[in-house]
Amino acid sequence: MMRTRLPTLAACAALLLATVPAHADDVLALDRDGGRLLVIDHATFRLRHTVDVGTGVHEVIASADGRRAWVASYGSAQVVGHELVEVDLADGRVVRRVDTAPLLRPHGLARAGDNVYFTAELNRVLARFNPAEGRVDRIYGIGGDLAHMLELVPGGQQLLTADMLSGTVSRLDFRAGQPAPKLTSYRVGDKPEGLAVRPDGREAWVGLNGEGTVKVLDLESGEIVATLPAGSYPARIEFSRDGSLAFVVDPEASTLLVFDVATRTQRHAHRIAGLPLGMLPGARADRIVLSLVEAGAVVEVDVETGEVLRRVEVGQLSDGIALAETAAAGR
Template identity: 35%
Template sequence: MLRIGQLITFFLVVGVVGFGVREVSYAQARPALIVLNKADNDLAIVDPETMKITGRVAVGDGPHEVVISADGKTAFVANYGAQTPGNTFSIIDIAAAKELRRVDLGPLLRPHGIQLISGKLYFTAEVNRAIARYNPDTDKVDWIMGTGQNVSHMIAGSSDQKSFYTANIGSDTVTMFRLQNIPPASSTITQIPVGKQPEAIDLSPDGKEVWVGLNAENAVEIIDTASAKSVMKLPLGGRPYRVRFTPDGKTVLNTIFQTKEIVLIDVVSRKETRRIKLESTPFGVAFSKDGKTAFITAAQPDVVLRVDLETGEITGRVETGRSPDGVAITGI
């Protein structure tokens, strides 16, 4: 027979549907917006509902990109470096606002684009012209593959870990990796020519298209992944610093550098659906789960903006530090 304490634990953690008790889960952490301040070498933890800072953590030099674990408890920061190339990750306990450890990547320099898939951290090592994988469970880099291209900056990967794409700013290409299994026993690498200075990149949720921002052409280019060929360029009227699919895959958001705007494009029609003017130059993007809200890091003045994508209204703002760039969100 269960005792009183055991019954209370049973009801709270498991729940009893027949008695009308809603199941309660403590696996997911509280909502949090993580913002990297490049010039301050730290990150700010922000409540995305109140847009108030709840914590701050020092990280390595020049933090550029950040991702959050599936349970919302841990942030992984790529420390890109400043004049001296960086070669570390900072692993952050979000609730405690504490750096758990700093991972030394050894000869892999300027980690930048990062993506967390099934608990594995895939990243670009820009100086090495490579992508690699770090396993937090073993605390080791267990896989590396070269792009053979210059300034492999950002990365986009499929959820099954079998397709990866890098934007290579210095080679005007996108590198496509097709992996047979993980770790890959065999693979194919394809260099896809694109326009001038590709940087921003994202893969559609269905894996059929890659959209790439062209810094020197003020446009976004669309690649068909089945044929590994470019199919279209869309002019944007400014440099697209980041190009991101909304979670439902129906819209692509572009942060436009020169005009201080975000531009929304319908994926099917390829038509612009909304252009939202901002107070600052936009950089990074993170979406709420429903894709209706975007959190935008921006500079001059340095702020993070909460934007309602349906109305175009700015619904919140917070100053997190100097040169906010990489951003990630969990819990909403």
């Protein structure tokens, strides 16, 4: 009789570990006044790490492999910030602090390849931090006053800034392959802040705090093709992963607005207590994750009903949030 040799328990365990990612994606949240980065397991909504990064931190972004994060130290009313803080997400520690001076008040963040781009509000420039070299190696004048939010157009060769005091959106286009990008400025209206690009790269949606509208900017023609009523203060905009829905938060009214992108019509207006601000798509298509500035929390919300499904307390003045996609990296 033939005998089949059974695998040992250790071999089974090794096989299991080899086939299951070491960790799921992380939600990165900021405690602005407390000066902390909070690393939250996206699947379980449980806190993994709390990292002291410095006061006045406004925005955060993750590396392509989900192993590192960069935090923009914007500062406060009394202190002008000038740092990018790099964090190792595996063990929750600060790796290095990059002094961006004389570039002051770094805010909007975007990643193209391995490089991190940031707006320096007081300098009217966009700059590039090269992690491999550990320095800021490119500075681009944009001319827009108070360039706040920053978005990368799909394809990785165009960047957009929302210039709050100029009433413009600036586009830096690197597609020609020249050392200096082509700079184009689009006048969009009063106090643009919220900014998001459709996943297909065709349109940018711009929230105008001074008008209570969202303008739809066609990125091929450079024309405003639609104006949508959007509460009183449409401070942030985000798209669903498939691009079918657009989400707009109005922190003044503590409201989440849900738009159908194809028809450009509003589907829902959900009251979310605690002043929502930061946004990112949820783990499921019918979920969205929000930071609550006043409540100091991060919540997962049902897109259709507006029900808060899960919640994590993160401290005072929760601001920017981001997703570190780590499952593919097998951290």
